[in-house]
Every structure is written in structure tokens, then in C-alpha cells.
Amino acid sequence: MGKEDHQRVAIPPPQPFVKSLKNTLKETFFPDDPLRQFKNQPRRRKFILALQYIFPIFEWGPKYSLKLFKSDLLAGITIASLAIPQGISYAKLANLPPILGLYSSFVPPLIYAIMGSSKDLAVGTVAVASLLTASMLGDAVNAMENSKLYLHLAFTATFFAGLFEAALGIFRLGFIVDFLSHATIVGFMGGAATVVSLQQLKGILGLDHFTSATDVVSVMRSVFSQRHQWRWESAVLGFCFLFYLLLAKYFSKKKPKLFWISAMAPLTSVVFGSLFVYLTHAQKHGIQVIGHLKKGINPLSIMDLEFGSAYLTTAIKTGIVTGVIALAEGIAVGRSFAMFKNYNIDGNKEMIAFGMMNIAGSCTSCYLTSGPFSRSAVNVNAGCKTAVSNIVMAIAVMITLLFLTPLFHYTxxxxxxxxxxxxxxxxxxxxxxxxxxxxxxxxxxxxMSAYIGVVFANIEIGLVVAIGLSLLRVLLFVARPRTLVLGNIPGSKIYRSVDQYPNTNKVPGVLVLEIDAPIYFANASYLRERISRWIDDEEDKLKSSGETSLQYVILDMSAVGNIDTSGISMLEEVKKILDRRELKFGLANPGAEVMKKMNKSKFIEKIGHDWIFLTVGEAVGACNFMLHTYKPKTVTDESEKYSNNV
Amino acid sequence: MGKEDHQRVAIPPPQPFVKSLKNTLKETFFPDDPLRQFKNQPRRRKFILALQYIFPIFEWGPKYSLKLFKSDLLAGITIASLAIPQGISYAKLANLPPILGLYSSFVPPLIYAIMGSSKDLAVGTVAVASLLTASMLGDAVNAMENSKLYLHLAFTATFFAGLFEAALGIFRLGFIVDFLSHATIVGFMGGAATVVSLQQLKGILGLDHFTSATDVVSVMRSVFSQRHQWRWESAVLGFCFLFYLLLAKYFSKKKPKLFWISAMAPLTSVVFGSLFVYLTHAQKHGIQVIGHLKKGINPLSIMDLEFGSAYLTTAIKTGIVTGVIALAEGIAVGRSFAMFKNYNIDGNKEMIAFGMMNIAGSCTSCYLTSGPFSRSAVNVNAGCKTAVSNIVMAIAVMITLLFLTPLFHYTxxxxxxxxxxxxxxxxxxxxxxxxxxxxxxxxxxxxMSAYIGVVFANIEIGLVVAIGLSLLRVLLFVARPRTLVLGNIPGSKIYRSVDQYPNTNKVPGVLVLEIDAPIYFANASYLRERISRWIDDEEDKLKSSGETSLQYVILDMSAVGNIDTSGISMLEEVKKILDRRELKFGLANPGAEVMKKMNKSKFIEKIGHDWIFLTVGEAVGACNFMLHTYKPKTVTDESEKYSNNV
Structure with a gap:
């Protein structure tokens, strides 16, 4: 077999258990190697680096200039003009007092400006998390009848959302967010947007009572059962403003330079709407208005956190679910813009920043905030340079809270x-x-299942189904790995899948199979059956065509990343099955992990180290050599014989 | 780049969606291709084959001979002698009337003999499922105070266990059992055996009251709080018999020919124990006895199934959990002996047989049965040849039920x-x-977590933790795939991991990375960060050693079995990152699925088909050619330039 010419498949040297455990843990929790920059630095420098690591404002702050501030000022005012009406709207969506929407655009952006690592994220409340808060807390406490408890539970949920977000970051579990795949997010966001829009039929049609369910069937039933209560005045006004807003959006999309039209449209709508009501006294003709908004900045709410309440578990559950959703949106938005502007965002650091801003928010009458896409996109379009645009927005909102709230009475x-x-x-x-x-x-x-789940059942079901399906896919990949028959690419020693490369030739008497996944408990019995079936198929084919009968089976292990004890047993069983059928069994290119475990379990001794080849080419070469030199009769002692001969 | 000399990486031809869906479903649910033997057969033959497929007795029955029967008769009587005392013991463990253990060794073995495909499995009740029944049903209904309802719920749970087992088989979901890995089963069985043994302290010490909890802490507290109630007579007798049984086991293990000593030991213990009590009237001195057992075979219990009860969900839950556990044990046992004797067992068919025998059992006063390891091992040792040994056992149990039950009064x-x-x-x-x-x-x-979970918490928790960890491992494999740096094996065109093969040489200016798992949403961000870090590390290293700076990054995709849309986005982002760092990006050996998706998403156009190579060797060759011919200045238009030049 020309052993001396060829590199043997190496068994990696044994590693101390503690060292390999340390490596595994490092790869799992610190893939980005955050301590890299601390290496070989003096102590003082390390302290500064640590400070900058936790509070990025110390990194970019000292380099801040007036020129940057001019850009940030403009961007900050633009997003404030969007933040005020959006904040009020989303607070209504969460069944919370409208003023909370303004409070939530004051404290959290300030915290984020100090701790966040994105330059583009604009902080504020988000529609989906608002709706989710309403639906999850609403199941336990009626927001109308028991509004004080509901409000306190919302603060408590926000506190736990922040705690959970920060914990994810501190324990470096940020990868949990990665399990929300792009497909899940597209479907989920689409479904949530549909549901949120349908909920607005209440406002558009001027209805007083409305279902608290979010699915399309309940909402439609609620709308159509109240046909006689529809207010045409309200509907006409609503569609006019909607048309105006969409038109503004359309123009901004056509000419990105006109982004400010779209950014200012909500505020101008509010101004014109309020003026219209004020002048026409439309509130007396079925147009509902916001009414009185309290003047003054955020009151403290730390004493309102309901840690002793019977609804504590509801608050915790709501906090965790809404916190993760808000986090996923915020991080995805932050990453997209960072990618666009070529800088990096540290997911775990962002989580800590999000967590701290929500913990601080929950103590200062804010509810759940994140980085909404729309507001951040406007921020970027308006030319923001650093997180200072968030500070400007916060100041603008503060001024509004201190002096301008009466203006919203007639909105x-x-x-x-x-x-x-x-x-x-x-x-x-x-x-x-x-x-x-x-x-x-x-x-x-x-x-689609995320979308349909959200629209026809409810938000949580849609999310659970979509995540479940995504995980099922990963599990199915492992539970049902592909096995491929390989053939020789003419004029080379390369072996590739005969399905992918139709010009490959199969080697007579040799069946080469590639396994495409790790061999784990979840696929061990499947693989054993599938390999048997490949051999049956191959023997049937050879019998009907009268070619050389099958003599060798080679497993290409290149793609087998890992193996567990069930996998090793499976290989032993395959070896037995092949022995019984008088077939020889070889392996090609097993990786380090696989070699290590085959060695420890003595499988290498059972199969013979000479039957483990570096490449499929070498394995087939060795088989051909034997096929044409010897004609095996019995199988059991062949491997010893050959290795002695070589 | 010598394109004309080399095979291009093939894009597989587009397949109609329905066809590929059909293939996927077939591989997922019919990996063993059960319809294979029906191909090209006349109609009459197909019918016979179908009959034999559903009732294997029609396959082996006609070939049955007197010689086989002699072996089966001996084996059947041997397992009956084990079945009777074991049946009574396990029924006590399940808090059910002892007679149920005998009933359960009569009807189910007959059904299994007709429908089962194992020649070695001996049917009967199992300890773990018995204890699990007691603990799950016992949580809802007290077996002492409300024994009739408890009994009926046990039948109902058995019915649902059977229904669930049969459904798994019919819908070909047998692979669910594969998710109980070998490691899980070892730990779980060990834990259950520990717990079951500890429960026996009640009988050994002759205690009247005992905790219904199964964890070691509660059991020990219960034992030691009743110190003054311990009966030394009972304990002495118990330890004597235990010593005798273990001694018999030890001899049988030493000399496999003496298996019958161990097999008969339980029955002889019962005989001697009963005689001892009968002669000494020990029942009056603190030795508890079985007491009256009703004569006669199984009464019908179909009317006792409690479909309308308030405890229906408990029964269903118990049925599903115990059914899966019993199934896992039975199938593992059947498979082991089939492997040992070189025949095949069809998992899905076995599930249907198990299901039917439990459904039939639930209607005839039996509780959950499976294929216990101990009884089956005795069956094999006694020389069973076919399922007829089960029939013999059933008949022996029937005779016991009809005539011999009074003999157990003093046991x-x-x-x-x-x-x-x-x-x-x-x-x-x-x-x-x-x-x-x-x-x-x-x-x-x-x-260990299965063991500790079962022993210190309870059986369900142990199981859930172990399965959760097993699944976590599969998910972590995908979420944190290994990335390996490849080097050239001297004197070849082969590239292998530098960690596994320390004699490989890295190619100057080229970084070759291998990804060891499919690229899915769960690892896309990790891989992006990890690849960046490899490049940083490599550049640092090259900078400090003053070697040629990095020019090319080649990803070896051989082990990437599949990719989803998040994975494609990841590749696009890596391409952008590399463009920004003025590095060229090539792929080596992507598989059919990956090529298909890269083609559909136009990623192949973005990276250039010329930058996708059949092997790492070719990729590095092309890089070296360019490295020594051109000195790239700007990066953006290079690929077009090169492909025009070739």
C-alpha cells in the first residue's frame, strides 16, 4: 500500500481536559476575543481601555468636534420631530398613557449615548414590542379598569427586560439573538406590522370599544359588528393624512435628498391635525383627541416596580419576551448601519447598553425602548455622525415636556x-x-409560518412556531444528513459527488460514500440504514449489469466535523455488517476530533490504521492495487495480511 | 488561471420544486425504503408481501419446524419462570394489584408474536415504566385511597401509550426515539435503577407507610424517620434472598452455560420464600405477604378506559412519556440482539407492534408492556429461535392464572x-x-445529568435535562462550528488542518480556512466574526515576522453541507469586509446545495465563477500564479481583469 510514500492520517496529540474545555468555552462565549486589545498594555492604559470598553463615549468623546456637532444637531432635531408623534402613538398602542411615549424618548437615549457603540441608532419605543406589551400584560390585567396596576406592571416588565438584556450581554449569551433568523424576522415583522395596522382601524373608524385580541379574525369581527358606530368624519380625516404620509414617503424614496419631507411629515400631520380640530371644534363631531398631557419631565417610578405583586411572573415573562424582541430589532438595525458605514458593533456590549437604558428607563417612568428601524434610518439620512444626535433628541423632547405639552391637547x-x-x-x-x-x-x-402565526393566532405563537421550525431545520440537518456517492473526475485523483458532477466515473468494485454532517446519536441509526441501502442499491445495479461485484466501501469523512459515542458504535456496527457481507471497509480523511475519538475507543485498531487514508484518491488507489493483485476469499484476516505484505 | 485544464465547480441543474420536496420527504420518513421489495411484483405477490410486512408471523410461520419448537419451548418455560415473580414485583412498583403483572404477561406476548419482527424479544412489564406510571399517576390520584380510579387511569394511560407508539410507527416518526442517545439511556437507566432499588427499602424493612416521591432525599428521610418501625425479620430474610439471587447471577455470568441458575433463581426464591412463610407462619411476625390473588385469566377492561374523566390529560401525558420510554428500551433491546444474531429489525414496524400490543393490553386488564432487557437476555440464553417462545410463556402464565394463583398467597x-x-x-x-x-x-x-436528575429530582426532570443537553450539543455544533486553518502537506497538492498535521506548510500570502458545519442563521454572525479574527491574527503574525503580507483568503467549503439565506448574506458580508481590506476572496469545493443557492442568490456573479475552485490546491495554485505575475493595486476590478486575461 505504499505507506512510506504517503502521509498517514494523524491522530492529534492528547490535550489536557482542562485546556480543551477552556478552548471550547472561549470559542463559545468569546468568539470576538474582546480582551485582544488589552494584551501587553501597561496598567494605566488597561484601565482607560476598560473604561472606554464599557462607556464608548470616552473613546469618541475626546475627539468630538464642532463640525460633527453641526451634523448631529440637524439629525437630532429631525428625529425629535419624528419621535414625539411616534412616541405618543406607540404608547397608545401599548395601552399606556400617551405621555409615556415622550418620557421614553428622554432618559433612555441619554443612557444609550454614553454606553452604546452604534453611531447611527436612534433610541425610542418600538411598535411591535408595544403591541406585545399590551397583549401579554392585557391578558392578566385590564388596562382600562385597572390602569394604575397595568402601568406599574409595564414599568416592572421594562425593568426585567432590561435586566435580562444586560444579563445576556454580561454572560456573553448574545448568540441567543442569532437564533432569530433573518427569515423569522422578516415574517414576524411583517405579521406584526399587519396586526398593528389592523388595530388602527379602531382609531381610523373612531370606535370606542375594541377587541383586545390581535388576530385578524377577532379584529375584523370587532370592526364589522360595530358597523353602525363607524364615524365617517374620522375615517375621511384618517385617510387624508395617510395619503399625505405615504406620498411624502414615496417622494423621499424617489429622491433620497428629500428624506426630510418624510421625516417631518408626522410632525406636520400632528400640527395640521391639531389646528384643524382646534379651529373646527371637530372633537364635538366624533373626532377623538389626545386631551390633557401633564407638563414636566419624567417623574421617578422606581417605587412603582411591583416586585411583590401576584402578577410578578406575568411581568417577568412579558419583560423577557419583549426584551428579546426589542433587542433583536435594535441589534439588527445597529449592525445593518454599521455594515453600511464600515465599522463594527459588539453585540454583547450593545446588549448591556440596551439593558442599562431599560433599567434606568423603568425607574423614570419609561417603558421598553430599543432602536427602531424607521427612526434610525431617518437619523442616518439626516447625516448623524455620533450618538450625540440622541442627546439632541432627548433635549428637544425635554423642552417639549417642559413647555409644549398643552399644544398636543387637540391632536x-x-x-x-x-x-x-x-x-x-x-x-x-x-x-x-x-x-x-x-x-x-x-x-x-x-x-410564512411566522407571518401566518402572528396574523391568525397571536404574536407569541407566530414567534414560537418560526423559531421552532428554524431549530427543527438545524436538527433535521443533523438527523438526516446527506450521503453522497462519489466518483472520479476524469484525469485527476479527485472524487466528487456523481450527482453534482455528471462526468465523474465510478470505480468498479469500490463504493465511495460521503457523509455530510457530524455523526451523532440523532443520525447514527439513520446512517447505518442508509449506508446498507446504498450497498444494496449498488449490488443490485452491478448484478443487473454484470460488472465486477462490490468489494470495497470507502467512507469519505471530510465533512464529518464531530462524532459522539453513538456515532462510534454506528461505525463499529457498519464494520460488522460489511464483514458479514464480505466487504472491506475504509475511511478517508477523518478530521482531528473524529480521529481522536476513534483512537480512544480503539476503533482504529478494529478497522486497522492502514484502512484510514488521507484522501479518497489514495483509498481507491489502495483498493485497486489489492483488487488486481489478490482475489480476497475470506475477509476476516485480510487486513493483517495486507499490512504485513506492504 | 488555466480554466480549460480544470473541471469547473458544477452548479447542479435546477430541479422542479415538487421533485426535490418528494426526495427530501422520502429521505426523512422512508430512509429504509420499505417499498423496495414490492417493486415489479405481480399483484397477488404484493398482497402476500403486504400481509407478511404487517404480520411477520406469516413470513416465518410457514417455515416453522418441530426442531425450532423444541428450542422455543425450553426458552418459553424459562422466561415464564422469570416473568411470574417479576410481573408481580413490577405491578407492586406501579402501585397496581399484583395480579396485573400476570395478566400483562399473557395477552401482549401473543400480540407481539404475531406482529413483532424480533426473534429474541421477550415481552413483559418493565421496572422504569412501572415506577414512572406510579409517580405520574400518583401525582393526580392516590393509589391507596382511590384505587379503582387509579387502576382505570393506568389502563387509559396504557391505551394512549399504545396509540402513541402505533402512531409513531404509522407516521414513520420512529426517529424520535433516536433522540434518546446512548449516553442518555445509560444515565437514565442507571438513575431509574437506583431509585427503584431505594424504593425497595420499603419492602425490605417491612414499612407500612412510605413516601410517594422518588428522589433519594425524600426516600432516605422517609426510611430514617421510621427507624423504630424497621422489622429485622423482614430485613434478614430480604438480604438472604438478595445474596442468593446475586450469587446465582454471578455464577451465570462466570459460566454462560449456567444461565438457567440465574433465570430460575427468582422462581425458586418465590417458592422457598412462600414455603418458609407457610411453615413458620411468619406473616404473623411482621413478614408481609401478597395475599389473595384472583383465579382466572384477564377480565375485559375496555369499559374501564376513562375517556371522559377529569384526569384524561394526566392519563394522556403519562401514556406518552411512559410509552416513549418503554419503546426506547424495547427497540434498543430488540436491535442489540438482532445485531448480535445478524438480522434486521424495522424500527417503525416494531413501534406498530408495540402499540398494538398495548392497545390490546389496555382492553384486557394489562398495563404498559415492552421488551425488558433482563427477560430478553434470558430468552436468548435459553436458546429461543422465534417469537413462539413468547407464546409458550403466555400459555404458561395462563395456566398459572387458571390454576396456580393460590400458591402465591404466602409469597x-x-x-x-x-x-x-x-x-x-x-x-x-x-x-x-x-x-x-x-x-x-x-x-x-x-x-451524569440524566443520572443525577433522576436520583435527586425526579424521573421526568432527569430525562428532560438529558435530552435538552443532547439537543443543545447538536445546536452548539451548528452554532459554533470549528474553523480550521489549512496548510499544504509537503510534496502534494493536499491541504489539511495545521493543528492535526503539524508538518504542513502555510502558503505565503494565502490564508486557507475550512468551515466544519453548514452555514445557517445560527452561526452566520459567529462565522463572520471568527473569519475576521483569523485574518487579524494572520496579519498580526505576518507583520511581526515580516513575511509577505496577506493577499488572499480561501474558504474551503467541503464540509459545508448546506446554507440558508442568512448564510448567503454572511458570505456577502465577508466579501465586503475582504474588499475593504483589499483582500481577494475565493471558495474551494462548495457542494451541490451550496452552489445551487449561491447561484440563485447571484452570489456566484458577485464573487466571480473563476474564484470558485474544485480543490484548495487549485485555488492556492491560482493565487500563487497571480501573486507572482501581477501585483494587485486596487481590488475592485481585479476579478474581471483576470478572467479576461485567461
Missing amino acids: PLVVLSSIIIAAMLGLIDYEAAIHLWHIDKFDFLVC | PLVVLSSIIIAAMLGLIDYEAAIHLWHIDKFDFLVC
Whole structure:
């Protein structure tokens, strides 16, 4: 077999258990190697680096200039003009007092500006998490009848959301967010946007009572059962503003330079709507208005956190679910813009920043905040350079809270509904869904089940189904790995799948199979059966065509990343099955992990180290050599014989 | 780049969606191709084959001979002698009337003999499922106070266990059982055996009251709080029989020909124990006895199934959990002996047989049955040839039921406890656990958490933790794939991991990375970060050693079995990152699935088909050619330039 000419497949040297455990843990929790920059630095420098690591403002702050501030000022004012009406709208969506939307655009952006690592994220409340808060807390406590408890539970949920977010970051479990795949997010966001838009029919049609369910069937039933209560005045006003907002959006999309039209549209809608109501006294003709908003900045709410309440578990559950959703949106938004502007975002650091801003928020009358896409996109378009734009926005909101709240007294609710719908329609990304269908049918299935789950059942079910399907796919990949028959590419020693490369030639008497996944308990019995079936198929084929009968089976292990004890047993069983059928069994190119475990379990001795080859080419070469030199009769002692002969 | 000399990486031809879906479903649910033998057969033959497929007795029955029967008769009588005391013991363990243990060894073995495909499995009740029944049903209904309802719920649970088992088989979901890995089963069985043995302290010490909890802390507290109630008579008798049973086991293990000593030991213990009590009137001195057993075969219990009860969900839950556990044990046992005797067992067919025997059992006063390891091992040792040994056992049990039940009146409970302990000690497979530790630390962790969970918490928790950890491992494999740096094996065109093959040489200016898992949403961000880090490391190293700076990054995709849309986005991002760092990006050997998706998403156009190579060797060759011919200045238009030049 020319052993001396060839490199043997190496068994990696044994590693101390503690060292390999340390490596595994490092790869699992610190893939980005955050301590890299601390290496070989003096102590003082290490302290500064640590400070900058935790509070990025110390990194970019000292380099801040007036020129940057000019850009940030403009961007900050632009996003404030969006933040005020959006904040009020989303607070209504969460069944919370409208003023909370303003409070939530004051404290959290300041915290984020100090701790966040994105230059582009604009902080504020988000529609989906608002709706989710309403639906999850609403199941336990009625927001109308028991509004104080509901409000306190919302603060408590925000506190736990922040705690959970920060914990994920501190314990470096940020990868949990990665389990929300792109397909899941597209479907989920689309579904949530649909549901949120449908909820706005309440405001548009001027209805007083409305279902608290979010599924399309309940909402439609609620709308149509109240046909006689529809207010045409409200509907006409609503559609006018919606048309205006969509038109502004359309122009901004056509000419990106005109982004400010779209950015200012919500505020101008609010101004015109309020003026219209004030002048026409429309509130007396069925147009509902916001009414009184308290003047003054955020009151403390730390004493309102309900840690002793009977609803504590509801608050914790709501906090965790909404916290993860908000985090996923915020991090995805931050990453997209960082990618666009060529800088890096540290996911775990972002989580800590999000967590701290929500913990601080929950003590200062804010509810759950994140980095909404719409507001951040406006921020970027307006030319923001650093997180200072968030500070500017916070100051603008503070001024509003201190002096301008009475101006919102006459703002019609229907305008807020139009603002929400206009924002939501942009989130229904049907083009992405079509793209998924073209590239990957399973991703499309995940996306659609998230959408359908959210729209027809409820938000949690949609999310759970989509994540479940995504995980199922990963499990199915391992549970049902592909096994491929390999053939020789003419004029080379390369072996590739005969399905992918139709010009390959099979080697007479040798069956080469490639396994495409790690060999684990979940696929061990499947693989044993599948390999038997390949051999049956091959023997049938050879018998019917009268070719050389099958003598060798080679498993290409290149793609087998790992193996567990069930996998080793499977290989032993395959060896037995092949012995019984008088076939010889060889392995090609097992990796380090696989070699290590085959060595420890003495499988290498059973199969013979000479039957483990570096490449499929060498394995087939060795088989051909034997096939043409010897004619094996019995199988059991062959391997010893050959290795002695060589 | 010598394109004309080399095979291009092929893009597989597009397949109609329906066809590829059909293939996927076939591989997922019919990996064993059960319809294979039906191909090209006349109609009459197909019918016979179908009959034989559903009822294997029609396959082996016609060939049955007197010679086979002699072996089966001996084996059947041997297992009956084990079945009777074991049946009574396990029924006590399940808090059910002892007679149920005999009933359960009559009807189910007959059904299995007709429908089962194993020649060696001996059917009967199993200890773990019995204890699980007691603990799950006992949580809802007290077996002492409400014994009739408890009994009916046990029948109902058995019915649902059977229904679930049969459904798994019919819908070809047998692979669910594969998710109970070998490591999980070792730990779980060991834990259950420990718990079951500890429960026997009640019988050994002759206690009247005992905790219904199964964890070691509660059991020990219960035992020691009743110190003044311990009966030394009972304990002495128990330890004597235990010693005798273990001694018999020891001899049988030493000399396999003496298997019958061990097989008959339980029955002889019962006979001697009963005689002892009968002669000494020990029942008046604190030795508890079985008491009256009703004569006659199984009464019908179909009317006792409690479909309308308030405890229906408890029964269903118990049925599903115990059914899966019993199935896993039965199938593992059947497979082991089939492997040993060189025949095949069809998992899905076995599930249907198990399901039918439990459904039939639930209607005839039996509770959950499976294929216990101890009884089957005795069956094999006694020389069984076909399932007829089960029929013989059933007939022997029937005769017992009809005529011999009064003989068990004086059988002391302490003997039954000894029988259970002796059987259980064999299930604590500490050698297997040590083996796991040596080969695979993670499997050991799974095993130990199953053991500790069962012993210190309860059976369900142990199981859930172990399965959760096993699944976590699969997910972690995908979420944190290994990336390996490849080097050239001297004197060849082969590239292998530099960690595994220390004699490889890195190619100057080229970084070759191998990814060891499919690229899915769960690892896309990790891989992006990890690849960046490899490049940083490499550049640092090159900078400090003053070698040629890095120019090319080649990803070896051989082990990437599949990719989803998140994975494609990841590749696009890596391409952008590399462009920004002025590095060229090539791929080596992507598989069919990956090529298909890269093609559909136009990623191949972005990277250039010329930058996708059949092997790493070719990729490095092309890089070297360019490295020594051109000195790239700008990066963006290079690929077009080169492909035009070639």
C-alpha cells in the first residue's frame, strides 16, 4: 500500500481536559476575543481601555468636534420631530398613557449615548414590542379598569427586560439573538406590522370599544359588528393624512435628498391635525383627541416596580419576551448601519447598553425602548455622525415636556393611527419574502409560518412556531444528513459527488460514500440504514449489469466535523455488517476530533490504521492495487495480511 | 488561471420544486425504503408481501419446524419462570394489584408474536415504566385511597401509550426515539435503577407507610424517620434472598452455560420464600405477604378506559412519556440482539407492534408492556429461535392464572423486593459511564445529568435535562462550528488542518480556512466574526515576522453541507469586509446545495465563477500564479481583469 510514500492520517496529540474545555468555552462565549486589545498594555492604559470598553463615549468623546456637532444637531432635531408623534402613538398602542411615549424618548437615549457603540441608532419605543406589551400584560390585567396596576406592571416588565438584556450581554449569551433568523424576522415583522395596522382601524373608524385580541379574525369581527358606530368624519380625516404620509414617503424614496419631507411629515400631520380640530371644534363631531398631557419631565417610578405583586411572573415573562424582541430589532438595525458605514458593533456590549437604558428607563417612568428601524434610518439620512444626535433628541423632547405639552391637547387620535399605519406598511417586506422563496424554500416556510402565526393566532405563537421550525431545520440537518456517492473526475485523483458532477466515473468494485454532517446519536441509526441501502442499491445495479461485484466501501469523512459515542458504535456496527457481507471497509480523511475519538475507543485498531487514508484518491488507489493483485476469499484476516505484505 | 485544464465547480441543474420536496420527504420518513421489495411484483405477490410486512408471523410461520419448537419451548418455560415473580414485583412498583403483572404477561406476548419482527424479544412489564406510571399517576390520584380510579387511569394511560407508539410507527416518526442517545439511556437507566432499588427499602424493612416521591432525599428521610418501625425479620430474610439471587447471577455470568441458575433463581426464591412463610407462619411476625390473588385469566377492561374523566390529560401525558420510554428500551433491546444474531429489525414496524400490543393490553386488564432487557437476555440464553417462545410463556402464565394463583398467597413481599433489587443492580452500568468519560466528555456530562436528575429530582426532570443537553450539543455544533486553518502537506497538492498535521506548510500570502458545519442563521454572525479574527491574527503574525503580507483568503467549503439565506448574506458580508481590506476572496469545493443557492442568490456573479475552485490546491495554485505575475493595486476590478486575461 505504499505507506512510506504517503502521509498517514494523524491522530492529534492528547490535550489536557482542562485546556480543551477552556478552548471550547472561549470559542463559545468569546468568539470576538474582546480582551485582544488589552494584551501587553501597561496598567494605566488597561484601565482607560476598560473604561472606554464599557462607556464608548470616552473613546469618541475626546475627539468630538464642532463640525460633527453641526451634523448631529440637524439629525437630532429631525428625529425629535419624528419621535414625539411616534412616541405618543406607540404608547397608545401599548395601552399606556400617551405621555409615556415622550418620557421614553428622554432618559433612555441619554443612557444609550454614553454606553452604546452604534453611531447611527436612534433610541425610542418600538411598535411591535408595544403591541406585545399590551397583549401579554392585557391578558392578566385590564388596562382600562385597572390602569394604575397595568402601568406599574409595564414599568416592572421594562425593568426585567432590561435586566435580562444586560444579563445576556454580561454572560456573553448574545448568540441567543442569532437564533432569530433573518427569515423569522422578516415574517414576524411583517405579521406584526399587519396586526398593528389592523388595530388602527379602531382609531381610523373612531370606535370606542375594541377587541383586545390581535388576530385578524377577532379584529375584523370587532370592526364589522360595530358597523353602525363607524364615524365617517374620522375615517375621511384618517385617510387624508395617510395619503399625505405615504406620498411624502414615496417622494423621499424617489429622491433620497428629500428624506426630510418624510421625516417631518408626522410632525406636520400632528400640527395640521391639531389646528384643524382646534379651529373646527371637530372633537364635538366624533373626532377623538389626545386631551390633557401633564407638563414636566419624567417623574421617578422606581417605587412603582411591583416586585411583590401576584402578577410578578406575568411581568417577568412579558419583560423577557419583549426584551428579546426589542433587542433583536435594535441589534439588527445597529449592525445593518454599521455594515453600511464600515465599522463594527459588539453585540454583547450593545446588549448591556440596551439593558442599562431599560433599567434606568423603568425607574423614570419609561417603558421598553430599543432602536427602531424607521427612526434610525431617518437619523442616518439626516447625516448623524455620533450618538450625540440622541442627546439632541432627548433635549428637544425635554423642552417639549417642559413647555409644549398643552399644544398636543387637540391632536386627533386618527392622525396618530395614520402615522402608525404609514410606518408599519414599510415593515411588510414582501420583496424579501419572494427573495426567500427563490433561494431557500425552507426559509420561506419559516417566514410564512411566522407571518401566518402572528396574523391568525397571536404574536407569541407566530414567534414560537418560526423559531421552532428554524431549530427543527438545524436538527433535521443533523438527523438526516446527506450521503453522497462519489466518483472520479476524469484525469485527476479527485472524487466528487456523481450527482453534482455528471462526468465523474465510478470505480468498479469500490463504493465511495460521503457523509455530510457530524455523526451523532440523532443520525447514527439513520446512517447505518442508509449506508446498507446504498450497498444494496449498488449490488443490485452491478448484478443487473454484470460488472465486477462490490468489494470495497470507502467512507469519505471530510465533512464529518464531530462524532459522539453513538456515532462510534454506528461505525463499529457498519464494520460488522460489511464483514458479514464480505466487504472491506475504509475511511478517508477523518478530521482531528473524529480521529481522536476513534483512537480512544480503539476503533482504529478494529478497522486497522492502514484502512484510514488521507484522501479518497489514495483509498481507491489502495483498493485497486489489492483488487488486481489478490482475489480476497475470506475477509476476516485480510487486513493483517495486507499490512504485513506492504 | 488555466480554466480549460480544470473541471469547473458544477452548479447542479435546477430541479422542479415538487421533485426535490418528494426526495427530501422520502429521505426523512422512508430512509429504509420499505417499498423496495414490492417493486415489479405481480399483484397477488404484493398482497402476500403486504400481509407478511404487517404480520411477520406469516413470513416465518410457514417455515416453522418441530426442531425450532423444541428450542422455543425450553426458552418459553424459562422466561415464564422469570416473568411470574417479576410481573408481580413490577405491578407492586406501579402501585397496581399484583395480579396485573400476570395478566400483562399473557395477552401482549401473543400480540407481539404475531406482529413483532424480533426473534429474541421477550415481552413483559418493565421496572422504569412501572415506577414512572406510579409517580405520574400518583401525582393526580392516590393509589391507596382511590384505587379503582387509579387502576382505570393506568389502563387509559396504557391505551394512549399504545396509540402513541402505533402512531409513531404509522407516521414513520420512529426517529424520535433516536433522540434518546446512548449516553442518555445509560444515565437514565442507571438513575431509574437506583431509585427503584431505594424504593425497595420499603419492602425490605417491612414499612407500612412510605413516601410517594422518588428522589433519594425524600426516600432516605422517609426510611430514617421510621427507624423504630424497621422489622429485622423482614430485613434478614430480604438480604438472604438478595445474596442468593446475586450469587446465582454471578455464577451465570462466570459460566454462560449456567444461565438457567440465574433465570430460575427468582422462581425458586418465590417458592422457598412462600414455603418458609407457610411453615413458620411468619406473616404473623411482621413478614408481609401478597395475599389473595384472583383465579382466572384477564377480565375485559375496555369499559374501564376513562375517556371522559377529569384526569384524561394526566392519563394522556403519562401514556406518552411512559410509552416513549418503554419503546426506547424495547427497540434498543430488540436491535442489540438482532445485531448480535445478524438480522434486521424495522424500527417503525416494531413501534406498530408495540402499540398494538398495548392497545390490546389496555382492553384486557394489562398495563404498559415492552421488551425488558433482563427477560430478553434470558430468552436468548435459553436458546429461543422465534417469537413462539413468547407464546409458550403466555400459555404458561395462563395456566398459572387458571390454576396456580393460590400458591402465591404466602409469597413474602420482601422476596419480591429482593428480586427487583437484583434485577436493578445489573442496570447500573458504571463501566459504560467510565467508557463515555474516556471517549467523549460531553456524552459523559449528558449521562451524569440524566443520572443525577433522576436520583435527586425526579424521573421526568432527569430525562428532560438529558435530552435538552443532547439537543443543545447538536445546536452548539451548528452554532459554533470549528474553523480550521489549512496548510499544504509537503510534496502534494493536499491541504489539511495545521493543528492535526503539524508538518504542513502555510502558503505565503494565502490564508486557507475550512468551515466544519453548514452555514445557517445560527452561526452566520459567529462565522463572520471568527473569519475576521483569523485574518487579524494572520496579519498580526505576518507583520511581526515580516513575511509577505496577506493577499488572499480561501474558504474551503467541503464540509459545508448546506446554507440558508442568512448564510448567503454572511458570505456577502465577508466579501465586503475582504474588499475593504483589499483582500481577494475565493471558495474551494462548495457542494451541490451550496452552489445551487449561491447561484440563485447571484452570489456566484458577485464573487466571480473563476474564484470558485474544485480543490484548495487549485485555488492556492491560482493565487500563487497571480501573486507572482501581477501585483494587485486596487481590488475592485481585479476579478474581471483576470478572467479576461485567461
